[in-house]
Amino acid sequence: MEKVILDVDTGIDDALAILLALESKQLDVLGITAVNGNVPLDYVMRNSKKVLKHMGNDEINVFRGASHPILKESFHEFRVHGADGLGGALQDIEVDETEPGIFAPDFIIEQVQKYPGEVTLIMVGPLTNLALALRKEPRLSKWVKQVVVMGGLISEGGQGNVLPTSEFNMFADAEAAKIVFHSGSPVKLVSLDVTMKTFLTKEHVEWLHGTKYYDFIKESTEIYRALSEQKIGINGCALHDPLTVGVVLDPTLVTTAKYFVDVETKSDLSYGQTICDFKNLWNQTPNVEICLTVDHERFITLFLDRVKR
Template sequence: MDVDTGIDDALAILYAIESKQLDILGITTVNGNVPLDYVTKNTLKILSLAGENDIPVYPGAVEPYLREAVHEFKVHGNDGIGNALDDMVVTKPLEDTFAADFIIESAREHKEELTLIMVGPLTNLALALKKAPEIKDMIGRVVIMGGVVSDAGYGNMLPTSEFNIFADAEAAKVVFHKGLDITLVSLDVTHQVMMTDEHVEKLKGTKYYDFVKDATDEYMDYGLRLYGKRQCALHDPLTVGYVLDPNLLETKACHVDVETSSPLSYGQTICDFRGLLGKAPNVKICLGVDSGRFLEDFVEKLGG
C-alpha cells in the first residue's frame, strides 16, 4: 500500500488489515494530503491502533516529481487525521529503505503476484519506474485512487481534477504510460460511497469507534459544506474494497492521459471514450459501483 495518510487513507489501512484477506508486504508513504513527516507518523499511529506490528513502513517522496507541494489541511485537519490520535506515542521504527526502492525490490521478488494499492499521489511509483524501468513488466497490477473521468466538472481541486492526480500530475503521466495493468478508482465511483453518522454509530462499542468518530467529525463537516449533508466519501477504502472484491466495480479499458500544461485543467484525467486518438487502452476506468454492498462490508470489517 502506498499512502498519504489522511483520514480516508487511515480507514483504508484499517480496512485492509481487518479484511484478513491481504498479505500486506509493506506500506510506503508519500507527501500528499499532509507533509511527509505527518503522513508517516499518522501511518505508524494507525498500525499501532490496529495492534499491527509486523507491517513495515517505508518513508518516500518528500515532494512531487516536478512541482511544488500542495496539501489538504482543510479536509483532513491540522495533523491529517482530525487530531484523533494526538495522545498516542509512536514507538514503531521506520525502515531504512526508501519507498521507491522497496517498490523495486518487491516487484523483482514477487513479480505478477504483486498488487500496488496506490491511494496518494503517484510520486513513489514514478520514481521507481524512472530508476528501474524494467519493473513495469514485473508488477501484477496497480490499483489507483485518483482522477475524475465521466463526471468531469465535479473534481475536488479544480472542476476537472481530483487531488491525488492534481498533487503530482507529472508522476501520474509517467505511471499511466508505462504499460502497467492499471485500474483507476476515480471520483466517479468514490463519490457514490458516502459514510454518514449512521454508519459510524454502527461501530459503537467496537475497537475503532472512537477513532472513526473523532477522525471523521471534521471530514463530515467538510461534506456538509460541500454536499449539504454530514457525510464523507470513502475514496481510499473503496480502492482497497476493489482489490478484495473486483465485482464491486464495473470497469472498462480506455486510453487515459493526464493534463500537465493547462492552468484551467491541470491534473485532469482525460479519457478517450470514442477512440478518437487511435491509441491503445492503458487504464481500466470505473463506470459503476455496488455502493450498498461495499458500505456494508466496510462497516462489518471495521466492526470486527
C-alpha cells in the same frame, strides 16, 4: 492471500483504507509506503504508524518515500484532514521514530522483483513513489500483478475536488501520474466517479458503537463530515481510499472498461485532469481500466463488517 503494498499519504480516508486492508484478513500487506500528499511526509509517516499501533499491527514497516512532487510545489489538504492529518484523533499515541533503511520506491522495486506477477500495488496518494520506481526500473511494469489507483475524474466533468476537472491525487503530482499511465503497467483507476458514491454517514458511524474503532472513526471523520455537509449537504466521509482497497478485495464491486487515458500537465485551468478517450479519437492503445459503476451499498456493508470484526 494476495500480496499487496499500500502506498498512502495518510490522511483520514487513507487511515480507513489501512483499517480495511488489515482487518479484511484477505491481504498479505508486505509493507506500507509513504508519500507526500494530503499532509507533509513527516505527518504521513507518523499518522501511518499511529494507525498501525492503534490496530495492534505496528510490526508492519512504513517506508519513507518522496517528500515532494516530481516538478511542482507541494499541495496539502489540511482543511479536509485537519491540522495533523487525522482530524485530531489518536493524539495520545506515541510512535517509534525508527525507520527501515530503504527508500519507498526501492522497496516497491525489491518486492515486485522478488514476487513477479504476484504483487498488487494499492496507490491511494499521489503517484510520485511509483513514478520514481518506474524511472529507476522500467521492467517493474512487467513484473507487477496490477496497480490499483485512487485518483482522477473521468465522466463527471466539473465535479473535481481541487479544480473543477481535477481530483486531488492527480493534481498533487500530475507528472507522476502521466509517467505511471504511460508505463505499460496494468492500471485500474478508481476515480471520483465511483468513490463519491460511497459515503460513510453519521448514521453508519453510529452502527460501529461499542466496537474497537468507533471512537477513532467518529473523531477522525468529524471535520471531513462537517465539510461535506457544508459543501454538498451530506454529513458523511467519502470513502475514496477504502473503496480502492475494496476493489482489490472484491473486484465485482465495480464494473470497468479499458480506454486510453492521459493526464493534463500544462494547463492552469485543468492541471491534473484525467482525459479518457471514449471514442478513440487519438487512435491509441487502451492503457487504463476505468471504473464505470459501483455497488455502493454492498461496499459500505463490506467496510462496516470488516471494521466491526
